[in-house]
Each structure stands twice: as structure tokens, then as C-alpha cells.
Amino acid sequence: MAETATAEKVAKKKEKPAPRIEVIDEFCKGCNICVDICPTNVLEMKPDPTRWVGAVVVVTRPEACTRCMLCEIHCPDFAIKVY
Amino acid sequence: MDKKIQLWEGNHLVAEAAIRAGCRFFAGYPITPSSEVAEYMAWKLPQVGGTFIQMEDEIASMGAIIGASLAGVKSMTATSGPGFSLKQENLGFACIAEIPVVILNVMRGGPSTGLPTHPSQMDVMQARWGTHGDHWIIAIAPAYMDEIFRGTVRAFNLAEKYRVPVIILLDEILGHMHEGYEIPDDFEIIDRAKPDVPPEEYFPYDDSKGDVPPLAPFFTGYRYNVTGLNHDKSGFPTTNPELIQRDMERQRRKLYANLDDILWYDEYKLDDAEIGLVAFGSMGRSAQVAVDLAREQGIKAGLFRPITLWPFPEEKVQQLAEQVDTILVPEMNLGQLILEVERCVHGKANVEGVNKVGGLPIEPPEILEAIKARI
Amino acid sequence: MAFNYEYYLRMDKMPHMWCPGCGIGIVVKAMLRAIDKMGWSKDDVAVVSGIGCTSRTPGYVDFNTLHTTHGRALTFATGLKLARPDKHVIVISGDGDAAAIGGNHFLHACRRNIDLTLIVVNNYIYGMTGGQASPTTPFGARASTAPYGAVDSPLDISRVAIAAGASYVARGTVAQGFMLEKFIYNGFKHKGFAVIEAMSTCPIQYGRRNKLSDPVQLLKWVKEHGVPAKKAEKMSPEELEGKFITGELHNQERVEYTEEYELVRQRAQEAAGAR
Structure with missing residues (x-):
């Protein structure tokens, strides 16, 4: 059901360019807030032992993004931008 | 008016x-x-x-x-x-x-x-x-x-x-x-130096053009940071030991390299003085009267009165110590200015306090008595 | 579309120093968006702070920035505003800074109703100094100076602000960033002393000691403990125990200090002229 709703929304926004999500890796502190707050599971936290925080967010399902901006608004580290 | x-x-x-x-x-x-x-x-x-x-x-x-x-x-x-x-x-x-x-x-x-x-x-x-x-x-x-x-x-x-x-x-x-x-009109007014560079070249603690960098007022297009933390030339916090040392030394130097401009004092009948007084503020006034009272009795007293108290005019006090054997320091406390006088005199003269606390001034006759006790 | 935070940030100072999951960044972002919405020039804005985690904000934002002494930000800001009443002075402060050591200044800025905006990021703890109990630490919660649970009752910053005379008071949470932005924006538009209390998160110093170390879990805790004002009206005091009321709690037109002082100048000049 949720998947259908998302698909519809995506279809509706076809006229507009598809959302683009930019992660500024060096700002991300791996807090996971964005991953949790995203209603369409666009983001994932990827373990990264080379970073002091041990993880970095990655965009795994950009096509599901509805440009709701919740991730950008609530990223405390200025690390996510949704275009 | x-x-x-x-x-x-x-x-x-x-x-x-x-x-x-x-x-x-x-x-x-x-x-x-x-x-x-x-x-x-x-x-x-x-x-x-x-x-x-x-x-x-x-x-x-x-x-x-x-x-x-x-x-x-x-x-x-x-x-x-x-x-x-x-x-x-x-x-x-x-x-x-x-x-x-x-x-x-x-x-x-x-x-x-x-x-x-x-x-x-x-x-x-x-x-x-x-x-x-x-x-x-x-x-x-x-x-x-x-x-x-x-x-x-x-x-x-x-x-x-x-x-x-x-x-x-x-x-x-x-x-x-x-x-x-009578309020005078023969006095100079100095305003702080304003930057002569555009905002992108401005640093509020830049020491390259002197020890007192110009201070841009807020809201004039110079957006910079001011903090109570030790800072670099741009005003941002730093823990860099060299930068802090340099900044602190500049802050000291901006005053201590300009003592000629900053120091202000008065000398009263010091030329031939055989006993010196060092006093400031209202007790400087008392001491000046005491000098006159002493001279009426044939005692060659003189007064050095710092008006700039900090930085302390230490060279003048050192000179006084070369000239007289005894320096009296009347002050309305139990010995504060005398500590600075003793530091400057460095044992070259006897330094003694004339002290009073309790809310009453040290009156000229009291200072005179102290002078006479040392003659 | 993505907001151009870079325009308002000192990018050479980024990334900021705040811990993973700390809510301060969310508040700063809301503040920047609200400033942008106001259309203010960066040259016309001053951001003033005291001491603490929140008080490191001025270092990162590209305005006239002033990082003062602990608790005293409002006093410096008052001087700045009186010197330039035409400019926009924002104070950003933490709960310890604003409500403990700066409590007196907070009360009197409210009373004076001077046209400043105070954003208090309330994370219930002294973060920077190592998790000591603050004036807003919930009763019974653990802190490094309350190892057996806090024995002091917490201070309700927004209620105190209203009682002391602040003419705009709103409380939001970092779990609701859009709402926070709206409150800050309305605070900016308001002529008078505006207080926006942002209930925030400190996973490291508060969360870790109170079984809420996961930033996501702590953010949810904050959201769940906020009760919208309308809903709170229908709740009993027992039900509201340990909760905090969110929303625009107070909005009143009242004599503003700098405007009133301009009238004082006029009266003084008339009196001097008549003499």
C-alpha cells in the first residue's frame, strides 16, 4: 500500500526533475536521524571503519524520495541536501 | 553658560x-x-x-x-x-x-x-x-x-x-x-581607528600594521567574530600556543611600548627634596599640603603623585629612590601602593607607609608627623 | 529545494564541533532559514551567545558574531541593540547559560521587552563541561553531578519567560524542525522580546546517563514528551507530569524598550530646550 502511494507521488512529480539527494560525507557524523526520519526509506547508514564515527549515510533508493525535506531539515550536521 | x-x-x-x-x-x-x-x-x-x-x-x-x-x-x-x-x-x-x-x-x-x-x-x-x-x-x-x-x-x-x-x-x-x-574647551578627543581595508581583507586582531589593530563597528559590513576565548588574528578561537603567545605579548606591548603617551603624573617640590612622598588621589592632595607644612618647618619634602596608576610610572619612582633616603607612602589602606613603590625602589631607599583605614582621610598634619618622625 | 545554508555558514569552520545526534545543528538550521525568510542582510544581523555547546554557534554563522561570557549574552546583546535599534540582534543560549548563571539577565530582558530574539536550546544538561545537572534536568534524571538522580525540580523556561513579561514565547522541539523555523520566524517578526525554547537532544551527556544514548531514540523521546498546547488544555496535571507544552504559548503587543527610550530622548530634549 505504502509502495503504491509512493509510486503515485513519484509519477505525479514526473514533470519536475527527479529529486537529487546530496550527502556531504565529511560533515556526516552517522547519527542515523535522517535514516529514521525518512518516510520512504531512501537512506541507509553504511558502516565505514575509516571514519571516527564509524559510519556514513548513503542514498540507496533515490527514486523513492518525495522531496519532503525531513532529512535535510533534521540533519544536525548540515550533511544532507535535497534538490 | x-x-x-x-x-x-x-x-x-x-x-x-x-x-x-x-x-x-x-x-x-x-x-x-x-x-x-x-x-x-x-x-x-x-x-x-x-x-x-x-x-x-x-x-x-x-x-x-x-x-x-x-x-x-x-x-x-x-x-x-x-x-x-x-x-x-x-x-x-x-x-x-x-x-x-x-x-x-x-x-x-x-x-x-x-x-x-x-x-x-x-x-x-x-x-x-x-x-x-x-x-x-x-x-x-x-x-x-x-x-x-x-x-x-x-x-x-x-x-x-x-x-x-x-x-x-x-x-x-x-x-x-x-x-x-570651569569646563575647559582645550582638550583633544580621540576616536578609535577604523579599518582602511575592505571587509574581505579585515582581521580584527591583525598585528601586521601595528600593535593596535583597527576595530570595525558591528553592522558596518565587516562581519567578524569576537570571543572571550584566546583567538587568532581573525577573532576565531585557537589553542595554538605560538599564536596565543604572540597575541598576548602584543596586548602587553601595546601599552608598555607607549608609556610616554600613557603615563601621567605630577611632581611637587621634588627638585631639592630630601624626603619623598608618593601618594595618589585624595591622599595626593593631603600629601601636597603636608609638603608645604614640612617646608614651613624647614624640612625639604617633595611629592611624586602618579595620576596614571597602572601602568605604574616606575622609572620616576626609581629616580626618586636615587635622590632621597626615605620615601613615605600615605594611602587609605594598610599597604597597597607601597608594594609597587617597594618593587620599583628595590632597596635603594627606605620605604614606609602612612596608613589609615576606617573611613577617615589621612590629614596633612598626620603626614607631617610621619615626616618629622623620619628626620 | 535544498536550502542554501552555505551562504550563511562560515564554511572554513565546518564541520561543526557538536556531537553526533546533538540537536543544536537542527536549531541553527531553523534559525538560518528563518533569517533568510526575513530577507535580512547578513551585515544587519548579530548573533550573540554565552558559554556552552549552543554558545559555539556564532563561530559557524556568517554574521556579526559575539561569543561572550557564561550567562551574559543578553547583557551584551542589550548594549548592541540599544546602540543600533535598527539592527537585528539574536541571542542563542543553552539551558544552563540562560536559566542558571544567566537567569537574572533572562528575567530582566523579558521584563524590559527589548526587541531581541532569544533562542534557548534546552537539552537538560551541561554538555560541554561533562554532563552535570542543569536547571532543566528532569527530577530524578541522572547527571554527572546527580549520580543518584536529580533532586532539584526542573525550571520551565517558557513559563518563566511569560511570567517575567516576554511578549512572544514559543516552545518547539528539534524533532519538528519546520515548526521550530516557524516559531523563530514569528519571533523575529515580533516587536519585543521573543523567546523560543527548543527542546533538544544531547545523546552523549544526557542520553548516555539516562538510557537514551541512541540519537534516534532520544529524538523520539523529545517528540513524545511534547504536548501541543491545545491538547494540553484537556489533560490533567497528572497526565502532564514530566511533559512539556509546545506551541506558541504567548503573543502579546506590549511597549518595546528601544521605542520607548526614543520617547525618553524626545522628552529629555524638550525639557532641555524649555530650560
Whole structure:
């Protein structure tokens, strides 16, 4: 059901360019807030032992993004931008 | 109106002089014996387009004047003992951030609530070392009406010229004394240097063009950071030991390399003196009378009276120690200025105090007795 | 579309120093968006702070920035505003800074109703100094100076602000960033002293000691403990125990200090002229 709703929304926004999500890796502190707050599971936290925080967010399902901006608004580290 | 002698109270004269020097912001908190300054400012400042605000406490007053000064407005506060203690926190901020402000301390007896309505000279050392940490500061201690007027103007000028807080030390006697005085018009007014570079090239603590970098007022297109943390030339916090050492040394040097400009003192009948007095403020006046009384009795006494108390005019005191065998230091405390005199004299003369606490001044005959006891 | 935070940030100072999951960044972002919405020039804005985690904000934002002494930000801001009433002065403070050491200044800024905006980021703890109990630490919660649970009752910053005379008071949470932005924006538009209390998160110093170390879990805790004002009206005091009421709690037109002082100048000048 949720998947259908998302698909519809995506279809509706076809006229507009598809959302683009930019992660500024060096700002991300791996807090996971964005991953949790995203209603369409666009983001994932990827373990990264080379970073002091041990993880970095990655965009795994950009096509599901509805440009709701919740991730950008609530990223405390200025690390996510949704275009 | 100004061209006539008027009866001035010391505290009111400080306030009037401040306004003539360009002060347009005063924040204060009521405290005896300095409240008359706030009252005068509350009456006069709005007349000249300035701002008076009574803050919730002494700490707040000190913060407010630093804020106003950062916006480019010459600012001052006035207080006494307990309030001066509370000023120290933000006074340290003004030191490290190099913000020009003027603080009047009308000294009363202490410590703590002490003697609110009686004079003392107990804040000599607090004026120098009241706030924590290494810092460099100017303190001016006038003794006569003309010195109160010119000293106040000078306090603003030095604050602006050197980007430093300047303390004016009066005591209850001078603050509440009424004397006839004609306001002069032959005084210079100095305003802080403004940057001559565009914002992108401006650094508020840049030492490349001298020890006193220009200070851009807030809201004039120069967006920079001011902090109470040790900072680099751009005003941002740093823990870099070399940068901090360099910045702190510059802050010291900006005053101590300009002593000729900053020091102000008076010498009274010192040329042939065989016994020296060192006294300041109201006790400087007492000592001057004592010198005359001594000379009437054939004793060659002379007075060195520092008006700039900090930095201390140490070379002059060293010279005095070469000239006389005994230096007396009358002061309304149990020995503060004498510590600095002893340091400068370095054993080359006997240094002895003439001290009184309890709220009464040391009168000239008492100083005379002390002189005669050493002859 | 993505907001251009870079325009308002000092990018050479980024990334900021705040811990993973700390809510301060969310508040700063809301503040920047609200400033942008106001259309203010960066030259006309001052951001003033005291000491603490929140108080490191001025270092990162590209305005006239002033990082003062602990608790005293409002006093410096008062001087700045009185010197330049035409400019916009914002104070950003933490709960310890604003409500403990700066409590007196907070009360009197409210009373004076001077046209400043105070944003208090309330994370219930002294973060920077190592998790000591603050004036808003919930009763019984653990802190490094309350190892057996806090024995002091917490202070309700927004209620105190209203009681002391602040003419705009709103409380939001960092879990609701859009709402926070709206409150800050309305605070900016308001003529008078505006207080926006942002209930925030400190996973490291508060969360770790109170079984809420996961930033996501702590953010949810904050959201769940916020009760919208309308809903709170229908709840009993027992039900509201340990909760905090969110929303625009107070909005009143009242004499503003700098405007009133301009009238004082006029009266003084008339009196001087008549003499």
C-alpha cells in the first residue's frame, strides 16, 4: 500500500526533475536521524571503519524520495541536501 | 553658560566630562558612593541623543557597555567596591577582546559591603589584577577637579586609542566633594581607528600594521567574530600556543611600548627634596599640603603623585629612590601602593607607609608627623 | 529545494564541533532559514551567545558574531541593540547559560521587552563541561553531578519567560524542525522580546546517563514528551507530569524598550530646550 502511494507521488512529480539527494560525507557524523526520519526509506547508514564515527549515510533508493525535506531539515550536521 | 565657574560635584564632573569626550552610552546599577554618575547620565544622556540604561546588576552593566562599544558607541559604567568586584568578569572579556570601555570606581571601604559611605583607596591592586588571567589595563587616579575632567576625557581617549578598558579611580572624598570649576574647551578627543581595508581583507586582531589593530563597528559590513576565548588574528578561537603567545605579548606591548603617551603624573617640590612622598588621589592632595607644612618647618619634602596608576610610572619612582633616603607612602589602606613603590625602589631607599583605614582621610598634619618622625 | 545554508555558514569552520545526534545543528538550521525568510542582510544581523555547546554557534554563522561570557549574552546583546535599534540582534543560549548563571539577565530582558530574539536550546544538561545537572534536568534524571538522580525540580523556561513579561514565547522541539523555523520566524517578526525554547537532544551527556544514548531514540523521546498546547488544555496535571507544552504559548503587543527610550530622548530634549 505504502509502495503504491509512493509510486503515485513519484509519477505525479514526473514533470519536475527527479529529486537529487546530496550527502556531504565529511560533515556526516552517522547519527542515523535522517535514516529514521525518512518516510520512504531512501537512506541507509553504511558502516565505514575509516571514519571516527564509524559510519556514513548513503542514498540507496533515490527514486523513492518525495522531496519532503525531513532529512535535510533534521540533519544536525548540515550533511544532507535535497534538490 | 560653560564659560563660567560652576559648583561641581566630583561624580557629576566625571559624567559631564564623559559626555564631552563623546560617551553616548551608559549602563549602570545603583551603588554608593557612585550613584550620582548614573543619575546625571540618566538626566543628560538622552538630551544629547545618547542612551542610559539601568541594568539588573553590575555584571549586566559591564556586558551592556561592551556590547554598545562594539557597535561603535563610546560607553562607560560607574560603580564602587562590591560592584567593581562584579565587573571583573566582563572586564576580562573587554581585555581579551580588546574593546574600548571606561569604568569608574569610586572607592569605598571594604572588603565586601565594608564602608559604603566612607572613602578608601583599597582597590589599587584590584584595579590592576581584579580579573583573572594575564591582562594589561590602564587606571587613572585624578586628585583635583581639572584632573577629574581631563582624566575622564583622557580615559576615553586612551581606551579608543589602545583598544583597552580604562579604569578611573576616584574615592568617596573626590566623588562627593564639591568645588568650583570651569569646563575647559582645550582638550583633544580621540576616536578609535577604523579599518582602511575592505571587509574581505579585515582581521580584527591583525598585528601586521601595528600593535593596535583597527576595530570595525558591528553592522558596518565587516562581519567578524569576537570571543572571550584566546583567538587568532581573525577573532576565531585557537589553542595554538605560538599564536596565543604572540597575541598576548602584543596586548602587553601595546601599552608598555607607549608609556610616554600613557603615563601621567605630577611632581611637587621634588627638585631639592630630601624626603619623598608618593601618594595618589585624595591622599595626593593631603600629601601636597603636608609638603608645604614640612617646608614651613624647614624640612625639604617633595611629592611624586602618579595620576596614571597602572601602568605604574616606575622609572620616576626609581629616580626618586636615587635622590632621597626615605620615601613615605600615605594611602587609605594598610599597604597597597607601597608594594609597587617597594618593587620599583628595590632597596635603594627606605620605604614606609602612612596608613589609615576606617573611613577617615589621612590629614596633612598626620603626614607631617610621619615626616618629622623620619628626620 | 535544498536550502542554501552555505551562504550563511562560515564554511572554513565546518564541520561543526557538536556531537553526533546533538540537536543544536537542527536549531541553527531553523534559525538560518528563518533569517533568510526575513530577507535580512547578513551585515544587519548579530548573533550573540554565552558559554556552552549552543554558545559555539556564532563561530559557524556568517554574521556579526559575539561569543561572550557564561550567562551574559543578553547583557551584551542589550548594549548592541540599544546602540543600533535598527539592527537585528539574536541571542542563542543553552539551558544552563540562560536559566542558571544567566537567569537574572533572562528575567530582566523579558521584563524590559527589548526587541531581541532569544533562542534557548534546552537539552537538560551541561554538555560541554561533562554532563552535570542543569536547571532543566528532569527530577530524578541522572547527571554527572546527580549520580543518584536529580533532586532539584526542573525550571520551565517558557513559563518563566511569560511570567517575567516576554511578549512572544514559543516552545518547539528539534524533532519538528519546520515548526521550530516557524516559531523563530514569528519571533523575529515580533516587536519585543521573543523567546523560543527548543527542546533538544544531547545523546552523549544526557542520553548516555539516562538510557537514551541512541540519537534516534532520544529524538523520539523529545517528540513524545511534547504536548501541543491545545491538547494540553484537556489533560490533567497528572497526565502532564514530566511533559512539556509546545506551541506558541504567548503573543502579546506590549511597549518595546528601544521605542520607548526614543520617547525618553524626545522628552529629555524638550525639557532641555524649555530650560
